[in-house]
Amino acid sequence: MTFSATDAAFEGFRVVRRKPMVLLWWAAFYLVSFALIFLLAAGPIAGVMAAASDLENMGPGATPEDLRPFMMAYLAVFPILIPLGILMGAVLNAAVARSVLEPGKSAFGYLRIGMDEVRVAVVSVVLSIVMGLAAMVIFGVAGFIAGFLGAADVPGGPLIIVVVFLAAIAAMIWLAVRLSLAIPITVAEKRFAFFDSFKVTGGHLWGLIGMAVIAFVMTLVVSILTSIVFFPLTMGMGAAVDWESLEGMNAMGILQAIGPMVAVAIVLQAISSALLAAVMYAPFAAAYRDLKGTGTPELA
Numbered sequence: 001m002t003f004s005a006t007d008a009a010f011e012g013f014r015v016v017r018r019k020p021m022v023l024l025w026w027a028a029f030y031l032v033s034f035a036l037i038f039l040l041a042a043g044p045i046a047g048v049m050a051a052a053s054d055l056e057n058m059g060p061g062a063t064p065e066d067l068r069p070f071m072m073a074y075l076a077v078f079p080i081l082i083p084l085g086i087l088m089g090a091v092l093n094a095a096v097a098r099s100v101l102e103p104g105k106s107a108f109g110y111l112r113i114g115m116d117e118v119r120v121a122v123v124s125v126v127l128s129i130v131m132g133l134a135a136m137v138i139f140g141v142a143g144f145i146a147g148f149l150g151a152a153d154v155p156g157g158p159l160i161i162v163v164v165f166l167a168a169i170a171a172m173i174w175l176a177v178r179l180s181l182a183i184p185i186t187v188a189e190k191r192f193a194f195f196d197s198f199k200v201t202g203g204h205l206w207g208l209i210g211m212a213v214i215a216f217v218m219t220l221v222v223s224i225l226t227s228i229v230f231f232p233l234t235m236g237m238g239a240a241v242d243w244e245s246l247e248g249m250n251a252m253g254i255l256q257a258i259g260p261m262v263a264v265a266i267v268l269q270a271i272s273s274a275l276l277a278a279v280m281y282a283p284f285a286a287a288y289r290d291l292k293g294t295g296t297p298e299l300a
Contacts, residue, residue: 009214011286012279025109026274047073090121100285142168184288
């Protein structure tokens with residue numbers, strides 16, 4: 001099969017068209033994930049809200065020492081949120097890749113919890129660390145060069161500095177694109193594929209960049225359209241809240257008062273997020289499928 005950046009960029013819409021129920025499954029997954037996060041992090045979140053309320057009561061005279069309880073409470077949330085976020089991302093990323101690469105396995109909206117998801121989680125974490133370290137090195141070198149040029153007062157220095165930082169950004173984009181098919185490879189080949197994406201993406205850099213740009217634009221369009229569609233409902237829920245009565249109320253009281261509106265907003269956000277996940281992630285699985293020539297009879 002041949003790789004078409006335009007065709008791959010719209011794969012998310014084709015997934016939803018073929019199996020509309022995946023939107024409901026993925027939205028339900030988001031809702032369950034939000035509920036699990038709230039259940040496990042309710043204590044730390046309540047601590048953050050209480051610390052924020054105490055800090056607010058102190059007014060402008062609060063000192064850095066007064067800020068410490070809030071920061072400690074805030075940091076206590078991360079050991080819960082980060083692992084859950086990684087798990088959520090792995091399950092959904094694997095489901096979207098599976099919807100493209102294994103379209104016949106559509107039970108439960110392609111959602112699974114198994115070794116595929118474990119591998120995707122590990123690969124995602126490792127590549128995030130790689131990208132972070134690469135960014136530190138690349139921009140560190142760019143900053144060193146910029147500092148040297150500034151101190152040496154080199155003619156045309158500002159222009160050279162701009163070029164250096166543009167080159168640094170280009171290097172990060174290049175690395176991100178070359179690693180972009182790691183998740184689809186991991187799902188398709190049932191193994192840890194940390195750097196196999198380099199081989200698959202060779203010679204297709206500009207096509208993959210074009211695909212990613214189109215997919216990004218489509219996510220913006222979908223986000224704007226869903227906001228327009230959901231806006232009347234959220235505004236209607238907001239109109240039912242007596243906002244004046246919330247003045248002087250503590251954070252927990254405000255949360256209880258606006259609970260129904262928050263619940264509706266979460267449901268709408270889950271639906272929107274499910275669609276955005278399809279539009280954003282499916283193109284990369286389609287690119288792997290087309291570059292490797294692994295099209296299935298169902299998609300022929």
